[in-house]
Amino acid sequence: MVEERDKLSTAESLRSTRTYGKFRCHNPTCMGRLEPKPGDKEIECPICGMRFRVAWVKKGFPRIRGPVWEHNRKIAEEALKKKGVE
Amino acid sequence: MPLDRKLAIVDLTSGDIEIKAIPLGIRKKFLGGRGLNAYLLLNYTPDDVDPYDPDNVVLLAGGILCGTLASATGRCDVMTKSPLTGLLSSGNMGGFFTPELAHAGFHHILVKGKAEYPVYIFCHNGEVDIRDARDIWGLPVSDTQWAIRQDLGDEEVKSAVIGPAGENQVAYANVMTGIKNSAGRCGAGAVMGSKNLKAVAARGTMDIKIAYPEEALEFNKRFIDQITSAKVNQTMGTLGTPFIWGATNSWGGIRTRNFQYNQTEYADDIEPEHLDEIAEETCGEYHMTACYGCQVHCRAKYRIPDGPYKEVYDEGPEYTSQGAFCGETDTPNAITLLTANHLVDKYGVDNLEIGSIISWAMELNELGILPADKLDGVDLRFGNDEAVIEMIDRICFRQGWLGDTLAKGGIQASDIIGKNSFDYLIQVKGMSNLHSDERATPALALNCALASRGSDHLRSRPAIDLYHLPEPVLRKIYSSPIPYDGPLSSEHTEYIGKPYQVFWHENCYMAVDCLGICKYHTTFLGATLPNFEDWSKVLYYNTGLDMTPEEIWDVARRANMVERMYQLREGLKRDDLRKGDMLNHRYFDEPTRRGAPDVVGRVIDKEKFVKMIDEFYEYKGLDKEGNVKPETLKELDLEKEPSHLL
Numbered sequence: 001m002v003e004e005r006d007k008l009s010t011a012e013s014l015r016s017t018r019t020y021g022k023f024r025c026h027n028p029t030c031m032g033r034l035e036p037k038p039g040d041k042e043i044e045c046p047i048c049g050m051r052f053r054v055a056w057v058k059k060g061f062p063r064i065r066g067p068v069w070e071h072n073r074k075i076a077e078e079a080l081k082k083k084g085v086e
Numbered sequence: 087m088p089l090d091r092k093l094a095i096v097d098l099t100s101g102d103i104e105i106k107a108i109p110l111g112i113r114k115k116f117l118g119g120r121g122l123n124a125y126l127l128l129n130y131t132p133d134d135v136d137p138y139d140p141d142n143v144v145l146l147a148g149g150i151l152c153g154t155l156a157s158a159t160g161r162c163d164v165m166t167k168s169p170l171t172g173l174l175s176s177g178n179m180g181g182f183f184t185p186e187l188a189h190a191g192f193h194h195i196l197v198k199g200k201a202e203y204p205v206y207i208f209c210h211n212g213e214v215d216i217r218d219a220r221d222i223w224g225l226p227v228s229d230t231q232w233a234i235r236q237d238l239g240d241e242e243v244k245s246a247v248i249g250p251a252g253e254n255q256v257a258y259a260n261v262m263t264g265i266k267n268s269a270g271r272c273g274a275g276a277v278m279g280s281k282n283l284k285a286v287a288a289r290g291t292m293d294i295k296i297a298y299p300e301e302a303l304e305f306n307k308r309f310i311d312q313i314t315s316a317k318v319n320q321t322m323g324t325l326g327t328p329f330i331w332g333a334t335n336s337w338g339g340i341r342t343r344n345f346q347y348n349q350t351e352y353a354d355d356i357e358p359e360h361l362d363e364i365a366e367e368t369c370g371e372y373h374m375t376a377c378y379g380c381q382v383h384c385r386a387k388y389r390i391p392d393g394p395y396k397e398v399y400d401e402g403p404e405y406t407s408q409g410a411f412c413g414e415t416d417t418p419n420a421i422t423l424l425t426a427n428h429l430v431d432k433y434g435v436d437n438l439e440i441g442s443i444i445s446w447a448m449e450l451n452e453l454g455i456l457p458a459d460k461l462d463g464v465d466l467r468f469g470n471d472e473a474v475i476e477m478i479d480r481i482c483f484r485q486g487w488l489g490d491t492l493a494k495g496g497i498q499a500s501d502i503i504g505k506n507s508f509d510y511l512i513q514v515k516g517m518s519n520l521h522s523d524e525r526a527t528p529a530l531a532l533n534c535a536l537a538s539r540g541s542d543h544l545r546s547r548p549a550i551d552l553y554h555l556p557e558p559v560l561r562k563i564y565s566s567p568i569p570y571d572g573p574l575s576s577e578h579t580e581y582i583g584k585p586y587q588v589f590w591h592e593n594c595y596m597a598v599d600c601l602g603i604c605k606y607h608t609t610f611l612g613a614t615l616p617n618f619e620d621w622s623k624v625l626y627y628n629t630g631l632d633m634t635p636e637e638i639w640d641v642a643r644r645a646n647m648v649e650r651m652y653q654l655r656e657g658l659k660r661d662d663l664r665k666g667d668m669l670n671h672r673y674f675d676e677p678t679r680r681g682a683p684d685v686v687g688r689v690i691d692k693e694k695f696v697k698m699i700d701e702f703y704e705y706k707g708l709d710k711e712g713n714v715k716p717e718t719l720k721e722l723d724l725e726k727e728p729s730h731l732l
Contacts, residue, residue: 009616009617010562010563011312011609011615011620012614014613014614017556017559017613018317024554026333026682027682027685028527028554028577028578029577031554048683050683052336057324057325063329064336065332065359066354066357067336069352076679076682078683079683079686080679080686083687085686085687
């Protein structure tokens with residue numbers, strides 16, 4: 001067990017799968033990769049049309065701050081109508 | 087050696103104190119922390135004891151790695167029988183208390199009996215005293231800790247204490263340390279209050295000998311690199327846990343107005359970036375702080391910028407406070423959030439539970455189930471910030487009919503309120519659900535139903551399920567340390583493969599709770615954070631205990647099974663809506679209405695959900711009714727429990 005000191009653990013080996021400068025669309029079955037340009041404050045998902053406000057944890061590290069409320073609300077209302085939920 | 091740390095058994099009725107070594111055989115079966123606490127609870131409490139009976143015990147413990155060279159080992163596990171649920175009470179907090187306790191020579195403190203008058207327990211360099219706390223009784227959480235330091239003439243004393251909520255036996259009062267670290271949810275603070283126990287304090291200067299110090303330090307560099315390089319921890323170190331609430335609210339995974347909606351719209355005032363601005367304005371650029379030996383720094387320092395508590399200092403808020411005091415009550419205002427967060431820290435009450443019960447009462451009022459003449463003059467409407475603040479005071483001091491009723495906890499309060507009030511109580515096993523709404527995420531819903539201590543996200547939630555990780559990545563994570571070749575799905579709206587994920591996380595979180603490491607240092611929110619293989623090395627270098635990743639997995643399974651045995655002994659039944667593994671009907675009947683287009687209109691499919699429970703039981707080694715199979719007891723060497731070996 002411990003003699004394998006230098007061998008990477010499963011968790012360590014997964015580091016190579018990390019992506020930087022991107023995040024995923026928050027629509028669960030869309031999950032498109034979005035890559036805002038440095039300093040961008042909003043971004044729209046080209047796949048499902050949801051729009052998000054962008055915050056920067058640090059340079060090169062964006063995150064979704066929250067939805068563009070009015071825009072995404074309209075999309076949600078249309079989807080709800082289409083699904084026949086009253 | 088960490089393995090030398092002792093168990094102290096304190097009988098408050100007789101004043102007797104017994105100090106015991108923890109046998110190596112017991113260590114290998116349960117390690118320490120939550121696992122060993124579960125063993126002690128099962129062994130030391132009589133069947134069906136009333137939570138407030140002196141025969142109930144309270145356990146406080148550090149993990150086996152507490153106080154070593156490993157990172158973030160300041161966790162304190164607090165366990166007892168819960169006055170909120172009548173089942174297992176288990177809470178876990180960070181801070182600096184248990185490392186001090188370990189330096190005082192102890193890993194586990196077991197308290198039984200009831201003192202004649204308020205006391206506190208002081209553990210110091212191998213000794214334990216019971217001291218008078220009559221002058222301290224009545225003080226808030228932070229003041230209590232300073233009063234104890236003053237009483238002992240030592241500013242380095244650390245203590246786990248109760249506030250007024252615990253003294254008043256609010257059924258969800260916390261045990262706390264520091265400004266805000268809380269062993270919460272199930273009312274351990276109320277049990278301490280029932281014993282006239284104000285605090286357990288510690289001060290120690292005893293060495294903790296590390297088995298292989300050079301290797302331990304060297305490996306910890308890798309461990310720290312793994313932790314600090316994770317994007318989730320970099321975000322947490324900047325914004326704290328509020329980023330989780332913000333991200334979840336963005337797509338519609340937050341319960342709002344009790345359970346009417348699944349998103350708090352226009353919540354910009356409580357978004358993490360705004361809270362971060364307030365913390366920076368009031369406490370300066372370096373406003374993030376941490377628990378013992380932790381590199382994440384997830385806790386913000388702040389002063390309340392306005393309102394009746396203007397300038398008052400506190401820490402947090404955590405995402406649970408955003409959910410409790412903003413989302414569920416539909417009051418998304420920063421001042422309300424920071425004020426309510428301060429009050430629960432001051433009084434020593436669970437933020438999540440009190441916010442949930444206030445929002446439940448708001449919905450009952452809206453529906454006419456809770457009539458105006460029962461409100462004691464409080465305008466208990468959703469969106470009323472003043473009502474949220476007022477109700478925290480009333481509940482913690484049990485003022486008026488409503489404050490006193492809600493202080494008893496949801497199920498007892500629903501029995502008193504009557505009508506169909508129980509139908510609107512969002513709980514499992516008597517404990518309120520987190521502020522998240524899981525109607526679009528079956529795996530997370532399954533976790534709520536099956537978590538050992540009641541509805542809870544910290545016992546088995548596969549939070550990384552939300553990241554849409556590719557199947558090969560999921561396969562790598564969930565096939566270690568035990569091979570798994572069953573189905574897995576990247577879709578978090580799916581049902582397939584989720585029971586195994588919940589089972590794996592149940593064992594992952596139990597393992598970390600036995601070791602005493604914080605969950606933000608494992609596969610909870612980040613897929614690349616350490617788990618079983620890494621712990622095997624950390625454990626060996628620090629303690630000399632040579633255990634494979636598979637053996638640590640077995641410890642976790644065993645400890646989880648002991649918790650299950652305790653729950654079954656105390657009345658858990660699979661489909662019992664009060665004491666079972668089932669969700670409130672609204673998960674199955676009421677579709678979501680807000681959020682992302684693929685989230686709106688969702689309910690949990692009950693038939694598929696029941697099948698998921700069946701599948702989870704099979705992985706865990708339970709029969710169809712949720713009882714432990716005899717072969718599982720044999721496999722986990724639990725046939726003779728309670729064994730009374732310690």
